[in-house]
Amino acid sequence: MQLILMVLExxxxxVGSLAAAVLLCWFLWYAFRLVLHPELGVSVVLILLLLAFAGEFPKSQFLNMTLTFAVVAAVPLWxxxxxxxxQRRQASNSTRPQLVEPETSEVVIPPQSAQSPWSYPAITACIGQERYPxxxxxxxxxxxLWREGLALRFGSQSAPASFAARRVLLRAAMTALSGRNGEKGRGSG
Incomplete structure (x- = not known):
């Protein structure tokens, strides 16, 4: 009976120290992912190991095994x-619009036509008729505005705009249409 209890212990x-090491590494991964550096969780594991070697932790078989498993798991974590x-850097570089400097100092303005994407008939009508939109x-x-560029700044074009992004869009549209701030211009007109 004593042998069975020793084996179960x-x-x-x-198993307990392995589970604790996995939870420690998981927690460190997500905690350091918030600051966009998940590989720094390895440094915390190494600091804990150094503190254990220095005798700053209580002597415990469970703690020693947990730190051993955590050090082994820290290598693939890094x-x-x-x-x-x-991967995150590549994704952010691919979604960021690339700014290209013109070769000449002359600014080229596209011709205005009914088919031009630069014309906003609603803005032209409101400003030309001096009326409230x-x-x-x-x-x-x-x-x-969302389709033509702000979608890249606030999210993706396939996902809908968040509440905060919609508020910014509506204020920008109100300012473009009336020439006033969206909040201050509501009572007049």
């Missing part, structure tokens, strides 16, 4: 963190 100690950062005109200009 060894199995429980191994490589995965570096790969995650590289309608709700439909505000939403039309806001959706066009």
């Amino acid at each position: 060894a199995i429980g100690l191994t 490589f995965a963190g570096r790969a995650w950062r590289k 309608t709700r439909d005109e505000i939403h039309l200009v806001a959706s066009r």
Whole structure:
């Protein structure tokens, strides 16, 4: 009976310390991912190991085994963190609009026509007639602003705009249509 209890204790100690090491590495991954450096979780594991070697932790078989398993798990954690950062950097570089400097100092303005994407008939009508824009005109200009560039800044074009992004879009559309700030210009007109 004593032998069975010793075997169960060894199995429980191994499985428990392995589970604790996995949870520690998982927690460190997500905690350091918030600051966009998940590979730095390895440094915390190494600091804990150095503190254990220095005798700053209580003597415990469970703690020693947990730190051993955590150090072993920290190696792939470091490589995965570096790969995650590289992939995130590539994704942000591909979605960021590339600014190209013109070769000449002359600015080229596209010809204005009915088919030109640069013309906003709602803005032209409101400013030309000096009238307050309608709700439909505000939403039309806001959706066009979203499609033509702000979608890359606030998210993706396939995903809908967040509440904060929609507020910014509506204020920008209101300002473009009336020439006033969206909040201050509501009572007049």
